[in-house]
Amino acid sequence: MERISIDEARHVARLARLDLADGELDKLTGELSDLLEHVEAIRRLDTAEVPPTAHPLPLSNVFRPDEVRPSLERAEVLAAAPATEADRFLVPRILGEAP
Protein backbone atom coordinates (compact mmCIF):
# COMPACT_ATOMS: atom_id res chain seq x y z
CA MET A 1 0.00 0.00 0.00
CA GLU A 2 0.98 3.64 -0.36
CA ARG A 3 2.83 5.53 2.33
CA ILE A 4 1.52 8.99 3.05
CA SER A 5 3.62 12.01 2.11
CA ILE A 6 4.76 14.86 4.33
CA ASP A 7 2.52 17.20 2.34
CA GLU A 8 -0.49 15.04 3.17
CA ALA A 9 0.54 15.04 6.83
CA ARG A 10 0.86 18.83 6.70
CA HIS A 11 -2.65 19.06 5.25
CA VAL A 12 -4.05 16.79 8.00
CA ALA A 13 -2.29 18.85 10.69
CA ARG A 14 -3.91 21.97 9.24
CA LEU A 15 -7.35 20.28 9.33
CA ALA A 16 -6.70 19.25 12.95
CA ARG A 17 -5.50 22.76 13.89
CA LEU A 18 -2.13 21.52 15.11
CA ASP A 19 0.85 23.83 14.57
CA LEU A 20 3.53 21.17 14.22
CA ALA A 21 7.22 21.73 13.54
CA ASP A 22 8.67 20.09 10.43
CA GLY A 23 10.65 17.58 12.52
CA GLU A 24 7.52 16.28 14.22
CA LEU A 25 5.57 16.24 10.95
CA ASP A 26 8.30 14.13 9.44
CA LYS A 27 8.18 11.65 12.35
CA LEU A 28 4.36 11.53 12.30
CA THR A 29 4.34 10.88 8.57
CA GLY A 30 6.27 7.66 9.16
CA GLU A 31 4.23 6.65 12.20
CA LEU A 32 0.96 7.31 10.40
CA SER A 33 2.05 5.16 7.47
CA ASP A 34 3.09 2.36 9.85
CA LEU A 35 -0.30 2.45 11.54
CA LEU A 36 -2.17 2.42 8.23
CA GLU A 37 -0.18 -0.65 7.27
CA HIS A 38 -1.15 -2.23 10.57
CA VAL A 39 -4.87 -1.69 9.96
CA GLU A 40 -4.68 -2.86 6.33
CA ALA A 41 -6.58 -6.06 7.30
CA ILE A 42 -9.64 -3.90 7.91
CA ARG A 43 -9.49 -2.36 4.44
CA ARG A 44 -9.33 -5.78 2.82
CA LEU A 45 -12.41 -7.21 4.60
CA ASP A 46 -15.34 -8.12 2.39
CA THR A 47 -18.10 -6.00 3.89
CA ALA A 48 -20.51 -5.72 0.96
CA GLU A 49 -23.37 -7.17 3.02
CA VAL A 50 -22.39 -5.73 6.40
CA PRO A 51 -23.98 -2.57 7.81
CA PRO A 52 -21.78 -0.23 9.88
CA THR A 53 -22.06 0.00 13.69
CA ALA A 54 -21.73 3.54 15.04
CA HIS A 55 -22.48 2.67 18.66
CA PRO A 56 -23.40 -0.52 20.50
CA LEU A 57 -26.81 0.50 21.86
CA PRO A 58 -30.23 -0.50 20.53
CA LEU A 59 -31.25 3.17 20.72
CA SER A 60 -32.38 5.64 18.13
CA ASN A 61 -33.41 9.15 19.15
CA VAL A 62 -33.74 10.02 22.81
CA PHE A 63 -36.06 12.93 23.62
CA ARG A 64 -36.77 14.89 26.76
CA PRO A 65 -39.53 17.37 27.53
CA ASP A 66 -38.76 20.83 26.13
CA GLU A 67 -38.82 22.77 29.37
CA VAL A 68 -36.75 25.54 30.93
CA ARG A 69 -34.17 24.23 33.39
CA PRO A 70 -31.33 25.86 35.31
CA SER A 71 -28.02 25.99 33.44
CA LEU A 72 -24.45 26.56 34.57
CA GLU A 73 -23.64 29.86 36.32
CA ARG A 74 -22.54 32.32 33.66
CA ALA A 75 -19.89 33.95 35.89
CA GLU A 76 -18.43 30.56 36.84
CA VAL A 77 -18.20 29.50 33.20
CA LEU A 78 -16.68 32.77 32.00
CA ALA A 79 -14.15 32.68 34.85
CA ALA A 80 -12.66 29.59 33.22
CA ALA A 81 -12.05 31.24 29.84
CA PRO A 82 -8.60 32.52 28.82
CA ALA A 83 -10.06 35.91 27.82
CA THR A 84 -13.50 37.53 28.13
CA GLU A 85 -15.06 40.91 27.48
CA ALA A 86 -18.55 42.14 28.29
CA ASP A 87 -19.81 38.66 29.32
CA ARG A 88 -18.48 37.08 26.12
CA PHE A 89 -15.55 34.88 25.15
CA LEU A 90 -12.85 37.04 23.54
CA VAL A 91 -10.86 35.69 20.58
CA PRO A 92 -8.28 37.15 18.18
CA ARG A 93 -9.47 38.43 14.78
CA ILE A 94 -11.51 35.97 12.75
CA LEU A 95 -11.91 37.81 9.42
CA GLY A 96 -9.38 39.48 7.13
CA GLU A 97 -5.67 38.92 6.77
CA ALA A 98 -3.35 38.62 9.71
CA PRO A 99 -1.34 41.79 10.29
Place this chain on the structure above:
Amino acid sequence: MSLLDGGVAELAAAVRSRQVSAAEVLEEALARIEEAETELHCFNTVMLEAARAQAEAVDGAIAAGRDPGQLAGVPVALKDNMCTRGTPTTCSSKILQNWVPPYDGTVVRRLAEAGAVAVGKTNLDEFAMGSSTENSAFGPTRNPWDLGRVPGGSSGGSAAAVAAGLVPLSFGSDTGGSIRQPASFCGVVGVKPTYGLVSRYGLVAFASSLDQIGSFGATVADAALALEVAAGHDPLDSTSLDLPAPRLVEALGEGVEGLRVGVVDDFLAEVAPSCSLAAVAAAEALAAAGASCENVSIPEMLLGLPAYYIIAPAEASSNLARYDGVRYGLRVDGPDVETMNARTRAAGFGAEVRRRIMIGTYALSAGYYDAYYGQAQRARTILIRAFDAAYERFDVLVAPSTPSSAFAFGAKTEDPIEMYMSDLCTIPSNLSGHPAVSVPFALDSDGLPVGVQVLAPALGEPVMLRVAAALEAVAPPGVRGPVRPAASSSAVATGGGGGGRAGEGGGEVAGG
Protein backbone atom coordinates in the same frame (compact mmCIF):
# COMPACT_ATOMS: atom_id res chain seq x y z
CA MET B 1 -6.15 -5.07 60.92
CA SER B 2 -7.42 -1.67 59.88
CA LEU B 3 -10.98 -1.41 58.64
CA LEU B 4 -9.47 0.09 55.46
CA ASP B 5 -8.07 -3.34 54.61
CA GLY B 6 -11.34 -5.24 55.09
CA GLY B 7 -14.34 -5.23 52.79
CA VAL B 8 -16.03 -2.03 51.67
CA ALA B 9 -19.47 -3.17 52.91
CA GLU B 10 -17.95 -3.95 56.33
CA LEU B 11 -16.24 -0.54 56.44
CA ALA B 12 -19.49 1.28 55.59
CA ALA B 13 -21.34 -0.80 58.21
CA ALA B 14 -18.75 0.15 60.85
CA VAL B 15 -19.17 3.83 59.99
CA ARG B 16 -22.98 3.58 60.00
CA SER B 17 -22.96 1.88 63.41
CA ARG B 18 -20.51 4.52 64.76
CA GLN B 19 -17.85 1.95 65.50
CA VAL B 20 -15.55 4.32 63.69
CA SER B 21 -16.16 7.82 62.29
CA ALA B 22 -15.89 8.76 58.65
CA ALA B 23 -13.38 11.41 59.73
CA GLU B 24 -11.11 8.79 61.36
CA VAL B 25 -11.27 6.55 58.30
CA LEU B 26 -10.44 9.51 56.06
CA GLU B 27 -7.45 10.59 58.16
CA GLU B 28 -6.02 7.08 57.97
CA ALA B 29 -6.41 7.05 54.19
CA LEU B 30 -4.83 10.50 53.93
CA ALA B 31 -1.90 9.37 56.07
CA ARG B 32 -1.33 6.38 53.79
CA ILE B 33 -1.49 8.62 50.73
CA GLU B 34 0.96 11.07 52.30
CA GLU B 35 3.41 8.26 53.02
CA ALA B 36 3.20 6.54 49.64
CA GLU B 37 2.72 9.41 47.20
CA THR B 38 6.37 10.38 46.72
CA GLU B 39 7.11 6.89 45.48
CA LEU B 40 3.89 6.05 43.64
CA HIS B 41 2.41 9.32 42.32
CA CYS B 42 -1.12 7.93 42.13
CA PHE B 43 -2.75 11.35 42.50
CA ASN B 44 -2.78 14.58 40.51
CA THR B 45 -4.77 16.29 43.26
CA VAL B 46 -5.54 15.24 46.84
CA MET B 47 -8.87 16.80 47.86
CA LEU B 48 -8.01 17.56 51.50
CA GLU B 49 -10.64 20.19 52.24
CA ALA B 50 -13.49 18.75 50.19
CA ALA B 51 -12.85 15.27 51.60
CA ARG B 52 -12.80 16.50 55.21
CA ALA B 53 -16.04 18.44 54.64
CA GLN B 54 -17.71 15.37 53.14
CA ALA B 55 -16.53 13.10 56.00
CA GLU B 56 -17.88 15.61 58.49
CA ALA B 57 -21.22 15.69 56.65
CA VAL B 58 -21.41 11.88 56.77
CA ASP B 59 -20.66 11.82 60.50
CA GLY B 60 -23.17 14.64 61.03
CA ALA B 61 -25.89 12.73 59.21
CA ILE B 62 -25.27 9.63 61.33
CA ALA B 63 -25.29 11.65 64.55
CA ALA B 64 -28.63 13.15 63.46
CA GLY B 65 -30.07 9.65 62.94
CA ARG B 66 -30.03 9.75 59.13
CA ASP B 67 -28.56 7.01 56.95
CA PRO B 68 -25.77 8.42 54.78
CA GLY B 69 -25.90 5.49 52.35
CA GLN B 70 -24.25 2.19 51.40
CA LEU B 71 -20.78 3.67 51.01
CA ALA B 72 -20.90 5.68 54.24
CA GLY B 73 -17.43 7.00 54.99
CA VAL B 74 -15.69 4.91 52.33
CA PRO B 75 -12.72 6.81 50.82
CA VAL B 76 -12.74 6.64 47.01
CA ALA B 77 -10.31 7.88 44.38
CA LEU B 78 -11.54 9.25 41.04
CA LYS B 79 -9.71 9.22 37.74
CA ASP B 80 -8.78 12.78 36.83
CA ASN B 81 -11.06 12.79 33.78
CA MET B 82 -14.19 12.76 35.97
CA CYS B 83 -15.52 16.26 36.55
CA THR B 84 -15.49 17.46 40.15
CA ARG B 85 -16.96 20.87 40.90
CA GLY B 86 -14.39 23.10 42.58
CA THR B 87 -11.53 20.59 42.20
CA PRO B 88 -9.21 20.65 39.16
CA THR B 89 -9.93 18.05 36.48
CA THR B 90 -6.85 17.92 34.28
CA CYS B 91 -7.00 14.67 32.26
CA SER B 92 -3.22 14.74 33.00
CA SER B 93 -2.94 17.29 30.18
CA LYS B 94 -1.26 20.68 30.04
CA ILE B 95 -4.23 21.93 28.05
CA LEU B 96 -6.55 21.45 31.08
CA GLN B 97 -3.90 21.92 33.78
CA ASN B 98 -5.74 24.72 35.55
CA TRP B 99 -9.31 23.84 34.71
CA VAL B 100 -11.83 23.66 37.57
CA PRO B 101 -15.19 22.21 36.42
CA PRO B 102 -18.34 24.19 37.24
CA TYR B 103 -20.27 20.95 37.79
CA ASP B 104 -20.01 17.39 39.18
CA GLY B 105 -20.27 14.35 36.92
CA THR B 106 -23.21 12.03 37.65
CA VAL B 107 -21.03 9.26 39.12
CA VAL B 108 -19.25 11.79 41.35
CA ARG B 109 -22.64 13.03 42.59
CA ARG B 110 -24.04 9.51 43.12
CA LEU B 111 -20.99 8.48 45.15
CA ALA B 112 -21.35 11.54 47.38
CA GLU B 113 -25.06 10.83 47.81
CA ALA B 114 -24.20 7.26 48.92
CA GLY B 115 -21.90 8.66 51.63
CA ALA B 116 -18.57 7.95 49.89
CA VAL B 117 -15.70 10.38 50.52
CA ALA B 118 -13.80 11.40 47.37
CA VAL B 119 -10.16 11.82 48.46
CA GLY B 120 -8.45 12.73 45.22
CA LYS B 121 -8.08 12.72 41.46
CA THR B 122 -5.87 9.98 40.07
CA ASN B 123 -3.20 10.11 37.39
CA LEU B 124 -3.83 8.78 33.87
CA ASP B 125 -2.36 8.73 30.40
CA GLU B 126 -3.26 12.11 28.92
CA PHE B 127 -6.96 12.11 27.95
CA ALA B 128 -6.95 8.35 28.72
CA MET B 129 -4.79 7.63 25.66
CA GLY B 130 -2.21 5.05 26.67
CA SER B 131 -1.54 1.81 28.48
CA SER B 132 1.11 2.78 31.05
CA THR B 133 0.42 6.30 32.49
CA GLU B 134 3.73 7.30 30.89
CA ASN B 135 1.75 9.73 28.73
CA SER B 136 0.74 11.84 31.75
CA ALA B 137 1.93 15.46 31.47
CA PHE B 138 2.65 15.31 35.21
CA GLY B 139 4.88 12.23 35.30
CA PRO B 140 4.00 8.53 35.45
CA THR B 141 2.49 6.49 38.29
CA ARG B 142 4.61 3.61 39.55
CA ASN B 143 3.41 0.06 40.10
CA PRO B 144 3.37 -0.74 43.85
CA TRP B 145 4.40 -4.35 43.14
CA ASP B 146 7.62 -3.15 41.51
CA LEU B 147 8.46 0.55 41.38
CA GLY B 148 10.47 0.07 38.18
CA ARG B 149 7.39 -0.98 36.27
CA VAL B 150 4.32 0.75 34.93
CA PRO B 151 0.95 0.29 36.63
CA GLY B 152 -0.74 -0.03 33.24
CA GLY B 153 -3.12 2.52 31.90
CA SER B 154 -4.82 4.61 31.22
CA SER B 155 -6.43 4.39 34.69
CA GLY B 156 -3.02 3.61 36.28
CA GLY B 157 -3.39 5.95 39.26
CA SER B 158 -6.77 4.46 40.23
CA ALA B 159 -5.45 0.88 39.97
CA ALA B 160 -2.23 1.59 41.88
CA ALA B 161 -4.08 3.47 44.65
CA VAL B 162 -6.22 0.41 45.42
CA ALA B 163 -3.29 -1.99 44.93
CA ALA B 164 -1.24 -0.07 47.51
CA GLY B 165 -4.16 0.02 49.95
CA LEU B 166 -4.34 3.83 49.92
CA VAL B 167 -8.09 3.67 49.27
CA PRO B 168 -10.41 0.64 49.23
CA LEU B 169 -12.22 1.77 46.06
CA SER B 170 -11.55 3.80 42.96
CA PHE B 171 -13.12 4.61 39.65
CA GLY B 172 -11.68 4.77 36.17
CA SER B 173 -12.81 4.81 32.57
CA ASP B 174 -12.31 2.05 30.01
CA THR B 175 -12.26 2.85 26.28
CA GLY B 176 -10.07 -0.03 25.09
CA GLY B 177 -8.99 -1.70 28.33
CA SER B 178 -8.09 1.27 30.52
CA ILE B 179 -9.63 -0.33 33.62
CA ARG B 180 -8.95 -4.03 33.03
CA GLN B 181 -5.32 -3.76 31.85
CA PRO B 182 -4.09 -1.73 34.88
CA ALA B 183 -6.21 -3.94 37.18
CA SER B 184 -4.31 -6.95 35.81
CA PHE B 185 -0.93 -5.20 36.15
CA CYS B 186 -1.67 -4.15 39.74
CA GLY B 187 -3.35 -7.29 41.12
CA VAL B 188 -6.78 -5.75 41.71
CA VAL B 189 -10.28 -6.30 40.34
CA GLY B 190 -11.37 -3.94 37.55
CA VAL B 191 -14.82 -3.92 35.95
CA LYS B 192 -15.85 -2.42 32.61
CA PRO B 193 -19.65 -2.46 32.64
CA THR B 194 -22.06 -2.71 29.70
CA TYR B 195 -22.00 0.44 27.58
CA GLY B 196 -24.76 2.69 28.89
CA LEU B 197 -25.03 1.09 32.35
CA VAL B 198 -23.11 3.92 34.04
CA SER B 199 -23.72 7.55 33.09
CA ARG B 200 -20.90 9.30 31.22
CA TYR B 201 -22.19 12.77 32.12
CA GLY B 202 -19.15 14.61 33.41
CA LEU B 203 -16.63 12.11 32.05
CA VAL B 204 -14.31 14.01 29.72
CA ALA B 205 -14.94 12.38 26.35
CA PHE B 206 -12.24 10.38 24.52
CA ALA B 207 -14.16 8.03 22.14
CA SER B 208 -17.84 8.40 22.95
CA SER B 209 -19.11 5.11 21.49
CA LEU B 210 -16.52 3.15 23.54
CA ASP B 211 -15.97 5.09 26.80
CA GLN B 212 -17.46 3.59 29.95
CA ILE B 213 -16.88 4.33 33.64
CA GLY B 214 -16.18 1.37 35.95
CA SER B 215 -14.80 0.43 39.35
CA PHE B 216 -11.63 -0.96 40.94
CA GLY B 217 -11.62 -2.90 44.22
CA ALA B 218 -9.39 -5.31 46.10
CA THR B 219 -12.18 -7.89 45.77
CA VAL B 220 -15.04 -8.67 43.38
CA ALA B 221 -17.55 -7.85 46.12
CA ASP B 222 -16.06 -4.37 46.62
CA ALA B 223 -15.99 -3.56 42.91
CA ALA B 224 -19.55 -4.91 42.48
CA LEU B 225 -20.91 -2.80 45.34
CA ALA B 226 -19.24 0.31 43.88
CA LEU B 227 -20.83 -0.44 40.52
CA GLU B 228 -24.30 -0.84 42.05
CA VAL B 229 -23.99 2.66 43.47
CA ALA B 230 -22.66 4.21 40.25
CA ALA B 231 -25.03 2.50 37.79
CA GLY B 232 -28.53 3.46 36.76
CA HIS B 233 -30.35 5.65 34.28
CA ASP B 234 -29.35 9.31 33.95
CA PRO B 235 -31.39 11.73 31.82
CA LEU B 236 -28.25 13.87 31.42
CA ASP B 237 -26.58 11.15 29.30
CA SER B 238 -28.62 10.27 26.23
CA THR B 239 -26.68 6.99 25.86
CA SER B 240 -27.58 5.92 29.39
CA LEU B 241 -29.76 2.78 29.43
CA ASP B 242 -33.24 3.42 30.81
CA LEU B 243 -33.17 0.51 33.25
CA PRO B 244 -33.10 0.20 37.03
CA ALA B 245 -29.61 -0.19 38.56
CA PRO B 246 -28.69 -3.89 38.65
CA ARG B 247 -28.41 -5.96 41.83
CA LEU B 248 -24.90 -7.36 41.67
CA VAL B 249 -23.70 -8.20 45.18
CA GLU B 250 -26.49 -10.53 46.33
CA ALA B 251 -25.82 -13.19 43.64
CA LEU B 252 -22.02 -13.28 43.99
CA GLY B 253 -21.97 -16.42 46.12
CA GLU B 254 -24.24 -18.53 43.93
CA GLY B 255 -21.41 -20.45 42.30
CA VAL B 256 -20.92 -21.60 38.73
CA GLU B 257 -22.62 -25.02 38.72
CA GLY B 258 -24.06 -25.71 35.28
CA LEU B 259 -22.72 -22.55 33.63
CA ARG B 260 -21.34 -22.85 30.09
CA VAL B 261 -17.90 -21.27 29.84
CA GLY B 262 -16.03 -20.68 26.56
CA VAL B 263 -12.27 -20.16 26.62
CA VAL B 264 -11.28 -17.80 23.78
CA ASP B 265 -8.59 -19.75 21.92
CA ASP B 266 -7.53 -16.97 19.60
CA PHE B 267 -5.73 -14.93 22.27
CA LEU B 268 -3.86 -17.83 23.87
CA ALA B 269 -1.18 -17.97 21.17
CA GLU B 270 -0.83 -14.18 21.08
CA VAL B 271 0.06 -13.56 24.73
CA ALA B 272 2.92 -14.40 27.12
CA PRO B 273 2.80 -17.94 28.55
CA SER B 274 2.10 -16.59 32.06
CA CYS B 275 -1.06 -14.91 30.73
CA SER B 276 -2.37 -17.82 28.65
CA LEU B 277 -1.58 -20.29 31.46
CA ALA B 278 -3.56 -18.15 33.89
CA ALA B 279 -6.60 -18.19 31.56
CA VAL B 280 -6.36 -21.96 31.09
CA ALA B 281 -5.96 -22.49 34.84
CA ALA B 282 -9.03 -20.30 35.42
CA ALA B 283 -11.09 -22.47 33.06
CA GLU B 284 -9.89 -25.60 34.86
CA ALA B 285 -10.88 -24.07 38.20
CA LEU B 286 -14.34 -23.26 36.89
CA ALA B 287 -14.73 -26.79 35.54
CA ALA B 288 -13.75 -28.16 38.94
CA ALA B 289 -16.44 -25.94 40.47
CA GLY B 290 -19.13 -27.45 38.26
CA ALA B 291 -19.12 -25.33 35.08
CA SER B 292 -18.77 -26.90 31.67
CA CYS B 293 -15.74 -25.45 29.90
CA GLU B 294 -14.86 -25.66 26.23
CA ASN B 295 -12.34 -23.91 24.02
CA VAL B 296 -13.86 -21.73 21.34
CA SER B 297 -12.23 -20.04 18.37
CA ILE B 298 -13.54 -16.55 17.56
CA PRO B 299 -11.04 -15.30 14.96
CA GLU B 300 -13.04 -12.06 14.54
CA MET B 301 -11.67 -11.06 17.97
CA LEU B 302 -8.41 -10.21 16.21
CA LEU B 303 -10.20 -7.59 14.09
CA GLY B 304 -10.72 -5.64 17.30
CA LEU B 305 -7.31 -4.01 17.55
CA PRO B 306 -7.08 -2.63 13.99
CA ALA B 307 -10.76 -1.52 14.00
CA TYR B 308 -10.22 0.21 17.34
CA TYR B 309 -7.16 2.12 16.15
CA ILE B 310 -9.30 3.71 13.45
CA ILE B 311 -12.55 4.23 15.39
CA ALA B 312 -11.09 5.51 18.68
CA PRO B 313 -8.73 8.12 17.13
CA ALA B 314 -11.51 9.22 14.74
CA GLU B 315 -13.91 9.85 17.61
CA ALA B 316 -11.11 11.44 19.65
CA SER B 317 -10.15 13.84 16.88
CA SER B 318 -13.74 15.04 16.85
CA ASN B 319 -14.17 15.17 20.66
CA LEU B 320 -10.88 16.96 21.24
CA ALA B 321 -11.73 19.69 18.73
CA ARG B 322 -13.28 21.53 21.68
CA TYR B 323 -9.84 22.35 23.12
CA ASP B 324 -9.30 25.45 21.04
CA GLY B 325 -8.17 28.06 23.55
CA VAL B 326 -11.53 29.85 23.56
CA ARG B 327 -13.80 28.73 26.40
CA TYR B 328 -11.46 27.00 28.88
CA GLY B 329 -7.98 25.68 29.36
CA LEU B 330 -4.72 26.83 27.87
CA ARG B 331 -4.41 29.59 25.25
CA VAL B 332 -1.26 30.41 23.28
CA ASP B 333 -1.84 33.75 21.56
CA GLY B 334 -1.65 34.35 17.83
CA PRO B 335 -2.47 37.12 15.36
CA ASP B 336 -5.69 35.46 14.20
CA VAL B 337 -8.00 32.85 15.63
CA GLU B 338 -6.80 29.92 13.52
CA THR B 339 -3.16 30.51 14.43
CA MET B 340 -4.18 30.83 18.10
CA ASN B 341 -6.11 27.52 17.91
CA ALA B 342 -3.23 25.68 16.24
CA ARG B 343 -0.52 27.04 18.58
CA THR B 344 -2.66 26.30 21.65
CA ARG B 345 -3.31 22.72 20.60
CA ALA B 346 0.29 21.99 19.61
CA ALA B 347 1.54 23.34 22.95
CA GLY B 348 -1.22 21.89 25.13
CA PHE B 349 -1.49 18.31 23.85
CA GLY B 350 1.28 15.77 24.46
CA ALA B 351 2.87 13.64 21.73
CA GLU B 352 0.48 10.66 21.95
CA VAL B 353 -2.63 12.85 21.88
CA ARG B 354 -1.27 14.76 18.86
CA ARG B 355 -0.53 11.42 17.15
CA ARG B 356 -4.06 10.11 17.70
CA ILE B 357 -5.66 13.36 16.56
CA MET B 358 -3.60 13.10 13.36
CA ILE B 359 -4.63 9.44 12.80
CA GLY B 360 -8.29 10.23 13.44
CA THR B 361 -8.34 13.35 11.29
CA TYR B 362 -6.72 11.44 8.44
CA ALA B 363 -9.20 8.54 8.77
CA LEU B 364 -12.14 10.96 8.63
CA SER B 365 -10.79 13.20 5.87
CA ALA B 366 -12.29 13.45 2.41
CA GLY B 367 -11.40 10.47 0.22
CA TYR B 368 -10.43 8.21 3.12
CA TYR B 369 -13.60 8.15 5.25
CA ASP B 370 -15.12 5.05 3.65
CA ALA B 371 -11.85 3.17 3.28
CA TYR B 372 -10.96 3.53 6.95
CA TYR B 373 -13.70 4.75 9.27
CA GLY B 374 -16.63 3.25 7.34
CA GLN B 375 -14.81 -0.02 6.93
CA ALA B 376 -13.85 -0.14 10.63
CA GLN B 377 -17.50 0.38 11.57
CA ARG B 378 -18.38 -2.63 9.40
CA ALA B 379 -15.63 -4.67 11.05
CA ARG B 380 -17.28 -3.70 14.34
CA THR B 381 -20.54 -5.27 13.14
CA ILE B 382 -18.68 -8.45 12.14
CA LEU B 383 -17.12 -8.67 15.61
CA ILE B 384 -20.47 -8.11 17.36
CA ARG B 385 -22.09 -10.86 15.26
CA ALA B 386 -19.29 -13.25 16.24
CA PHE B 387 -19.85 -12.43 19.93
CA ASP B 388 -23.59 -13.00 19.50
CA ALA B 389 -22.97 -16.42 17.95
CA ALA B 390 -20.62 -17.36 20.82
CA TYR B 391 -23.16 -16.30 23.43
CA GLU B 392 -25.71 -18.69 21.92
CA ARG B 393 -23.43 -21.47 23.15
CA PHE B 394 -21.86 -19.94 26.25
CA ASP B 395 -23.00 -17.95 29.29
CA VAL B 396 -19.60 -16.29 29.71
CA LEU B 397 -16.22 -16.27 27.99
CA VAL B 398 -12.81 -16.47 29.67
CA ALA B 399 -9.70 -14.86 28.17
CA PRO B 400 -6.37 -13.40 29.22
CA SER B 401 -6.60 -9.77 30.39
CA THR B 402 -3.29 -8.65 28.89
CA PRO B 403 -0.55 -9.91 26.56
CA SER B 404 2.04 -9.59 29.36
CA SER B 405 2.45 -8.67 33.01
CA ALA B 406 3.55 -5.13 33.99
CA PHE B 407 6.43 -3.94 31.81
CA ALA B 408 9.34 -1.64 32.66
CA PHE B 409 9.21 2.13 32.21
CA GLY B 410 10.29 3.07 28.70
CA ALA B 411 9.90 -0.47 27.33
CA LYS B 412 7.26 0.51 24.77
CA THR B 413 7.42 4.29 24.52
CA GLU B 414 9.47 4.32 21.32
CA ASP B 415 7.02 2.18 19.35
CA PRO B 416 3.38 3.33 19.45
CA ILE B 417 2.06 0.16 17.80
CA GLU B 418 3.85 -2.04 20.35
CA MET B 419 2.12 -0.02 23.08
CA TYR B 420 -1.25 -0.35 21.31
CA MET B 421 -0.86 -4.15 21.38
CA SER B 422 -1.28 -3.98 25.19
CA ASP B 423 -5.04 -3.70 24.60
CA LEU B 424 -5.35 -6.73 22.32
CA CYS B 425 -7.52 -8.83 24.65
CA THR B 426 -9.60 -6.00 26.13
CA ILE B 427 -10.62 -3.97 23.04
CA PRO B 428 -13.29 -6.37 21.66
CA SER B 429 -15.59 -5.76 24.66
CA ASN B 430 -15.46 -2.00 24.07
CA LEU B 431 -16.36 -2.38 20.40
CA SER B 432 -19.26 -4.71 21.29
CA GLY B 433 -20.35 -2.66 24.32
CA HIS B 434 -20.35 -5.81 26.46
CA PRO B 435 -19.18 -6.03 30.08
CA ALA B 436 -15.85 -7.58 31.11
CA VAL B 437 -13.91 -7.88 34.36
CA SER B 438 -10.27 -8.61 35.15
CA VAL B 439 -9.63 -10.72 38.27
CA PRO B 440 -6.17 -11.38 39.74
CA PHE B 441 -5.48 -15.07 39.23
CA ALA B 442 -1.74 -15.81 39.07
CA LEU B 443 1.80 -14.55 39.63
CA ASP B 444 4.42 -14.70 36.89
CA SER B 445 8.05 -15.76 37.37
CA ASP B 446 8.95 -12.19 38.46
CA GLY B 447 6.29 -12.31 41.17
CA LEU B 448 4.06 -9.88 39.27
CA PRO B 449 0.28 -10.27 39.25
CA VAL B 450 -1.54 -11.64 36.20
CA GLY B 451 -5.27 -11.16 35.69
CA VAL B 452 -7.87 -13.21 33.86
CA GLN B 453 -10.85 -11.72 32.06
CA VAL B 454 -14.45 -12.86 32.29
CA LEU B 455 -16.61 -11.53 29.44
CA ALA B 456 -20.40 -11.60 29.27
CA PRO B 457 -23.16 -10.44 26.91
CA ALA B 458 -24.81 -7.03 27.34
CA LEU B 459 -26.19 -6.58 30.87
CA GLY B 460 -24.63 -9.90 31.89
CA GLU B 461 -22.88 -8.31 34.89
CA PRO B 462 -24.64 -10.56 37.46
CA VAL B 463 -23.39 -13.85 35.93
CA MET B 464 -20.03 -12.31 34.96
CA LEU B 465 -19.32 -11.17 38.52
CA ARG B 466 -20.52 -14.50 39.93
CA VAL B 467 -17.90 -16.25 37.80
CA ALA B 468 -15.30 -13.68 38.82
CA ALA B 469 -16.11 -14.28 42.49
CA ALA B 470 -15.75 -18.03 41.97
CA LEU B 471 -12.31 -17.49 40.44
CA GLU B 472 -11.29 -15.17 43.25
CA ALA B 473 -12.29 -17.82 45.79
CA VAL B 474 -9.87 -20.38 44.34
CA ALA B 475 -7.05 -18.06 43.18
CA PRO B 476 -3.67 -18.92 44.69
CA PRO B 477 -2.72 -16.86 47.75
CA GLY B 478 -0.71 -13.68 47.23
CA VAL B 479 -1.97 -12.87 43.72
CA ARG B 480 -3.79 -9.72 44.73
CA GLY B 481 -3.23 -6.43 46.51
CA PRO B 482 -3.00 -4.54 48.69
CA VAL B 483 0.80 -4.61 48.73
CA ARG B 484 3.31 -2.22 50.23
CA PRO B 485 5.37 -0.43 47.55
CA ALA B 486 8.37 -2.58 46.59
CA ALA B 487 11.66 -1.49 45.09
CA SER B 488 12.38 -2.65 41.58
CA SER B 489 13.71 -6.18 41.23
CA SER B 490 14.84 -6.14 37.65
CA ALA B 491 13.43 -3.24 35.70
CA VAL B 492 15.27 0.05 35.33
CA ALA B 493 13.48 2.85 37.13
CA THR B 494 12.98 6.11 35.29
CA GLY B 495 10.59 9.02 35.57
CA GLY B 496 8.00 8.99 38.33
CA GLY B 497 7.68 11.45 41.12
CA GLY B 498 5.90 14.67 41.80
CA GLY B 499 2.91 15.90 39.95
CA GLY B 500 2.66 19.22 41.72
CA ARG B 501 0.43 21.71 39.99
CA ALA B 502 -1.34 24.85 40.99
CA GLY B 503 -5.08 24.53 40.54
CA GLU B 504 -7.24 27.50 39.62
CA GLY B 505 -9.45 28.82 36.84
CA GLY B 506 -10.69 26.84 33.84
CA GLY B 507 -14.02 25.49 32.52
CA GLU B 508 -15.57 23.20 29.92
CA VAL B 509 -18.61 21.12 29.17
CA ALA B 510 -17.49 17.61 28.40
CA GLY B 511 -18.58 14.02 28.27
CA GLY B 512 -22.06 12.44 27.95
